[in-house]
Amino acid sequence: MENKRNDPTLTPLMRQYLDIKKKHPNEILFFRLGDFYEMFFEDARVASKALDIVLTSRQNDIPMCGIPYHASESYIARLIKAGHRVAICEQMEATPSSGTVVRRDVVRVITPGTVIEQNLLAGDDNNFLASIVLLEKEIGLAFVDVSTGDFFLSAIPRSLDLYRGEIARFAPREAILHGRGAEEDEPFAAHVRARNIPVNRINDWLYDIDYMTGTITQAYALASVKGLGITGGAEILAAGSILEYLKDTHRRAFDHLKLPQRIVSSDRMILDEATIAHLELIVNAQDGTKHRTLFALLNRARTPMGRRALERALLQPLLLTADIERRLDIVQYFFEYHGLLDDVRAALSGVMDIERVLTRIAAGRVNPRDLLAIARSARSADAVRDVLSPQPHELVAALAAGIPPLGELAARIEATIEDEPALSPEHGRVVRKGYSPELDRLYELKKDARTWVIEYQEEQKRELGIPTLRVKYNRVLGYYIEVSKGQAVKVPSEYLRKQTLVGAERYTTETLQKFEEDILSSSEKIKELEEGEIRVLTEEIVSARSALQAAASAVAEIDLFASLAASAIEHRFTRPRFNEDGITDIREGRHPVVERYYTQEVFIPNDLALNAHGSHILLLTGPNMSGKSTYIRMAAVIQLMAQIGSFVPAASADLTPVDRIFTRIGSSDNISRGESTFLVEMNETAVILNNATPRSLIIMDEVGRGTSTFDGLSIAWAVLEYILRYIKAKTLFATHYHELTKLGEKPGVANYNVLVREHLGAVEFLHKVGPGTADKSYGIHVARLAGIPREITARAAKILERLEKSGRAKGADEQDDASEQLEMFNAANHLVIRAIQAIDLDSITPLDAINELNRLKKLIT
Ligand SMILES: Nc1ncnc2c1ncn2[C@@H]1O[C@H](COP(=O)(O)OP(=O)(O)OP(=O)(O)O)[C@@H](O)[C@H]1O
Ligand SMILES: [Mg+2]
Incomplete structure (x- = not known):
């Protein structure tokens, strides 16, 4: 391409294209030509394939393809989804100010992490861009959702485990990464790549604390970053770099971004990647969607802001009892006053995605319906406040106070914009009738041009006393008044002669000229005036930005509480109580997700007590399919729900806030990461052992299963012993290793099992947990249920019997003979x-x- 640039046969247009393209080697350049975006050369080849559009060629055999600009959004969406970046190059003037081509420039670079278009966003979900700064001792992380203005900031110790947790929590769509180029950075970079997050870099030399401090203070017009509470270099570099990247991609001021909110690790629970996945908080393990998850169960939110707030709450449980109780107080108030809850939720339903609408408006992509969305949302937010502010509960009334009055803004918008406006002034009426006399006149004029002409003609006839006077129109003269020669003497001096014919004179008047001008330009004028009104309104909305954002945050919080209350009523949850004695005492607890989505008959509730009788480790044995995994997960889920301020699925629950919930559950193969099942299992176990404290809750499901029996048993034993002796964390340990129950005789450990009833050779799962140990696994029974051929289960039963007689030490093979082997065959x-x-x-x-x-x-x- 480079050598083509100096080609003298190239048109000035192509030369301009190549100059711009040179600055955007990594993007597909959408080059605006009239009503089209054109792509050339390699871009055209790539795009025509990805978009399934025709590749043609221009002079000099330049490959090209194009798409109409008004339909560009869906094409851009497809390119972004296919992993491309798109640079939008617009015409910056209507006619060339110098030379022969109009000035063009890139106005925006669209990347997966910086989109604001509805088409490109996945539903209500946050769409985060991450900036990752790997320093020697710590990692700076910034997460921005451009579409909502959300901006979060944190600095964590340089630990792969914590880092993975943060990435899992925010699930960014794109990342910018900065390291010191050291080899130790590779696992961090590899992790993002493995999650298919596109990684970009900005200039290394920008990562300078002074420079980035300047970037931040400039972006928010601040004197210093002190007011933001940012102190450390890691946070400054992360925040600064993300702002630099946004400047580069959006090419305009980013004044709708909220102030960066620091995530303080001392008041939020850290959740690691494994726990988020294992407990199926947001997405399920089967198909990665949000169905059949804790989120789905609790989500009764009425607004997109509420749904995002719930998701964030689930991923950032609270640590301090006071914070938790505050939330529970409000949830309880809604829970008890059904009528109030209904009213609040009804009002909330009218609040649209204010944050995103505001972003689009601030970015200059104004659609009249978005303006109305603001008005409607403002009215609804007002209604929410009106419902809540008279409430006697202090916290509830305080929520209402968070919504600033927006009635005036709403009234302004409603007075200006039609109830059902056209998509744009080009498409039809946008400004309300009666708002602007000038606009109304123009619309009338356009509509009633014929009537007006007739009326004017009649009026002139009467005034001049010329019954034959006619107002006519032709292409050459436009509008004119025709009077026969004989009557011409009656014509007053204001009449201006336009043309003389054999038998008639043609005139015009100032009124008629004005009419003509108006009629010919009325469409133009209407468009201009309407755009002007929209612009004024847009400015008003943009300057009310902080009030609207405050309303959005307040609505998000209220909707979160209303959602928690509604789901508590729906699923019969109760308010948890907190103690500081380390005691966990759950009566008739249920696993809400299994109960709601996976149980055919009734869910059998179970009690759970830890520390109450001196044991902080609960060792759970029981047959396959009896409910071990469900039981121990229930403990984690109830604990987590309580710490986000939700009611819990139990008859009663006494809990102590835990500092972390660790989970080691099932086989989570990660083949794409190139790690074996067993390695993943041991990794997760290591994280637990290295980080758990006496205030943590540990859930371990069949640790050691991924390797040979003896290795597995020995590891499980040693791990439990270590927790018992050194960590002293509350631990639920489900296992098939019956040998482990010997540990249960030690102080601090209790043996529990899931009961089954066996009669007439059939096994019935009772799903009931009680003290004691299980004597059998019933694995063969489950195998039969699963459809394993009878001859195999029969053979397995024989082998089992022999193993049990001779002690588990010996394998089956030693004693097998050829004839028995053959029994395997039918x-x-x-x-x-x-x-x-x-x-x-x-x-x-x-x-x-x-x-x-x-x-x-x-x-x-
Ligand atoms: N308390 C309960 N009430 C009703 N059904 C339950 C209960 N607990 C579990 N179940 C049902 O039993 C199924 C198996 O439960 P779970 O996976 O917890 O068993 P498990 O003991 O861990 O089995 P395995 O040893 O094979 O891992 C669940 O999918 C659920 O449908
Ligand atoms: Mg299990």
């Missing part, structure tokens, strides 16, 4: 083999062969 198989041996291939006819084959097949099916 007798029918022997018949088939014999029959095949008996066939005489020399004498059999093709038809007989087929018949025989058919018979054999029947034998084995």
Whole structure:
């Protein structure tokens, strides 16, 4: 391409294109030409393929393709989803101010983490861009959702585990990464790549504390960053770099971004990647969607802000009892006053995605319906305040006070914009009738041009006393008044002669000229005036930005509480109580997600007590499918729900706030990360052992399962012993290793099992947990239920019996003999083999062969 630039046969337009393209080697350049965006060269090849549009060529065989600009959003969406970046190059003037081509410039670079278009966003979900700054001792993290203005900031110690947790929590769509180029940075970079998050970099030299401090203070017009509470270099570099990147991609002031909110680790629970995944908080393990998750269960939010707030709350449980109780107080108030809850939720339903609408408006992508959305949302927010502010509960009334009065703004918008405005002034009426006399006149004029002409003609006839006077129109003269020669003497001096014909004179008047001008330019003028009104309104909305954002945050919080209350009522939850004695005492607890989505009959509630009787480790044995995993997860889920301020699925729950919830559950293979099941299991176990404290809750499901029995058992044993002796964390440990129950005899550990009833050879799962140990696994029973062929389960039962007699130490093979091995085969198989041996291939006819084959097949099916 480079060598083409100096090609003298290139048109000035192509030369301009190449100059701009040179600055955007990594983007597909959308080059505006009239009503189209054109792409050339390699961009055209890539885009035509990705978008399935025709590749043509221009002079000099330049490959090109184009899309109409008004339909560009969906095409851009497809390119972004396919992993491309798109640079939008617009015409910056209507006619060339110098030279032969109009000035063009890139106005925006669209990347997955910086989109604001509705089409490009996945539903209500936050769309975060991350900036990751890897320093020697710590990591600075900034997360910005451009579409909502959310901006979060944190600095964490340089630990892969904590880092993974933060990435899982925010699930960014794109990241900018900065390290010191050291090899130790590789695992951090690799983690983002493994999650398919596109990684970009900005200039290394920008990562300078003074420079980035300047970037931040400039962006928010601050004197210093002190007011933001930012102190550390890691946070400054992360915040600064993300702002630099946004400047680069959006090319305009970013004044709708909220102030960076620091995530303080001392009042929010750290959740690691494994726990977020295992507890299926936001997405499920089967298909990665939000269905059948804790989020789905609790989400009764009425607004997009509320849904995002709930998601954030789930991923940032609280640590301080006072914070938790504050939330619970409000939830309880809504829970008890159903009528109030209904009223609040009804009012909330009218609040639209203020944050995103505001972003679009501030970015200059104004759609009249977005303006109305602001008005409607402002009215609804007012209604929410009116419902809540008279409430006697201090905290509830305080929530209402968070919504600033927005009635005036709403009234302004409603007075200006039609109830059902056109998509834009080009498409029809936007400004309300009666708002602007000038606009109304123009619309009338346009609509009533014919009537006006007739009325004017009649009026002139009367005034001049010329019954034959006519107002006419033709392309050359436009509008004119025609009077016959004989009557011309009656024409007053204000009449201006336009043309003289044989038998008639043609005139115009100032009024008619004005009418003509108006009519010809009324469409233009209407558009201009309407755009002007929209602009004024837009400015008013943008200057009310902080009030609108405050309303959005207050609505988000209220909706979060209303949602928690509504789901508590719906699912029969109760308010948890907190103690500082380390005691966990849950009566009739349920696993809400299993209960709601996975139980055919009734869910059997279970009690759970830790520390109450001196044991902080609960060792759970029980048959397969009995409910071990469900029980221990229930403990974690109830604890987590309580710490976000939700009611919990139990008859009663006494809990102590925990500092972290650790989970080691099932096999979470991560083949894409190139780690084996067992390695993942040991990694997660290591994280737990290295980080848990006496105030933590640990859930371990069949640790050691991924390796040979003895290795597994020994590891499980040692891990438990370590927790018992050194960590002293509350621990629920589900296992099939019955040998471990010996540990249960030690002080601090209690043996529990899930009960089953066995009668007439059938096994019934009671799903009831009680003290004691299980004596059998019933694994073979479950295998039979699952459809494993009878001969195999029968054989397994025999092997099991022998193993149990001789102690588990010996494997089955040592004692097997050839004839028993053969039992594995069905007798029918022997018949088939014999029959095949008996066939005489020399004498059999093709038809007989087929018949025989058919018979054999029947034998084995
Ligand atoms: N308390 C309960 N009430 C009703 N059904 C339950 C209960 N607990 C579990 N179940 C049902 O039993 C199924 C199996 O439960 P779970 O996976 O917890 O068993 P498990 O003991 O961990 O089995 P495995 O040893 O095979 O891992 C669940 O999917 C659920 O449908
Ligand atoms: Mg299990």
